[in-house]
Amino acid sequence: MGDTVDQFFVTLQQWIASHTPVGLQPVISTVLAVIAILGVFALLFAMTTVLERKGLGRIQNRYGPNRVGPWGFLQPIADGIKSLTKEDLVPRGADKTVHLLAPILLVLAAFTLFAVLPLGRNMVLVNLDAGVLFFFAVSSVMEVAIFMAGWSSGNKYSMLGAMRAVAQMISYEVPLILASVTVIMAASSLSTVGIVERQAGYTGVLPHWFLFTPWGFAGFFLFMVSATAESNRSPFDLPEGESEIIAGYFTEYSGFKFALFFLGEYLGMFAISGLGITLFLGGWSAPFSFLTWIPSYFWFFAKLLVMIVMFIWIRGTLPRLRMDQLMNFAWKFMLPMALINLVNAGVWHFLPHGVLRWLLCGGLVAVSYVVLGRGLTQGWKLEKRIYRFAE
Amino acid sequence: MEAGETDLSLCRVTRSDEEEGISLLFTTFAILTVVGAVAAMSLRQLVHSVLALIVSFAGLAAVYLLLGAQFVGLAQVLVYVGAIAILIVFAVLLTRGDGDTKRSIVVGSWRQSGAVAVVVFAVIAWAIYASAASQRAMPRQPEVSMRQIGDALMVRFVLPLEVIGLLLTVALLGAVTIAMQEKKERR
């Protein structure tokens, strides 16, 4: 019974495909899966826009949008109508072809990222042997799209915003990829399906997720901080912050193209959270062994929702980082931390199971964090922090 | 007729639909790559030229994927499109050289260079057609898994791997040193 519900979408896809001519069946089943991914993630985007505005509103002690529909949850429809009917302004000095192509390329790349994420048991669009590498390759195409957007606007502030955004994205790609390499080492596979399957066991009640190992814990935080920076989300949203540079690289975009940029950014956020879930949180596996009767796709989307809420929470709480603070953070803290994490993962693999392994690896994480975080970058202030508030 | 069957009644082997599809895809990507390369070398605006180069790299990555080299195709996108092209773009923006529109975009000796390039292409094309390698039989698709590549890199090719690590570190340090702004002396 549990298996039927779990494999419901797979059987549905196979049933629909069986009614088509034999030669076309692989194409039809792939097209069905693509349509399902497009639909689900577009709906998730719509839901996230309203969730974010209401969440941020509540954090800032105000209501979010609450006029359209019950508690404002039909706001995305109003936003969609607005963005489709707004006038599409293109500045006179803008490069028209590149100006048009940039949001299209961004959205294409963002949607392509979902092809290697396993959304449930047997529910991955393409089981590539080098899935994680595919993911990083396509996300570097998104950087090109952002640069194209900034340059083609013919606006010095857009150009500056784009350069900053690209510099930030390439800087944070290094700890992102290094954190993923620790998982690839531990799972000895570049395929996302293989990595999820490595985390699918349970010792007693607790799962074998990579998050519950010292290097996985540090790696997960490195990954999520880099993911926040890769998606240009607060506190790393200097390139697009409203109080800094108007809107950065999408200043000159209006109407539907702006909506496409918004869509592309949010989809990038979902995709990279999805990859974080696949690598560190066990993908579609349940958190406790007595909960495995709940279908696998439910767990994936539940974890994704938790990550989205964390992103919104962090956006509402932390102030924005300045450009040099951001770059220092990436190169002077995150990169050494990621390299030490690599060594840590190797040590974890070769030590025998037991308390010594936990102590040694956990100690390595703690010592490296203190030395790098409080020590080298902040002048060895190891006592408890004192905050001064305006009286 | 099913895809893949040969029509023996006409004594002629018809190519299967899949092979035709792959051949058509290859032709498309090859044309895309060549057009991108020509545009990269002949456009006046430098940023347009770099964008055309990105198209060319992407076309090549698609050709690698068609030939079955999955790792290399994806690494091509990651390294060339995601890193080298962006580096070139930054260099273009930092050296604003496309200000004047009156000067010619080619050097004075462009006719001789063009002739040299045509001769080089002719010689290589003749060598390709005259060689015995192109008459050999086609081996079937090799199955290369990531694990085999990883094993090869760590066992048989570990020395080149370490050397390239060293090379990339030296290049990083060198590039930073060369491009660093000199500290201005304060008097």
Place this chain on the structure above:
Amino acid sequence: MISLTSCLLLSALLFAIGLAGALMRRNAILVLVGIELMLNSANLNFIAFWRYGPHPEAFTGMIFVIFSLGVAAAEAAVGLALIISFYRHTKTANIGEVDFLKG
């Protein structure tokens, strides 16, 4: 099927285009772009011979291309750093005007 000849011809064409561009263009960055195109055409050659050669299971061609990608990245970084550096001194990226050692 993609024939070996068509892959090699594509590679030769890319090489010729890269060579022509590297020799003809005035801007130093475009010379580097031409060099990158030539490197790419050599990589394509390697992959084509890996696929259609006598021993495709000993994927030497693929490993060579992996290292070639790394070397190309290093070379692009250093070359562009050099171009940026001499732009700072001479305020031009034109290769015809960098002739300080002439005569």
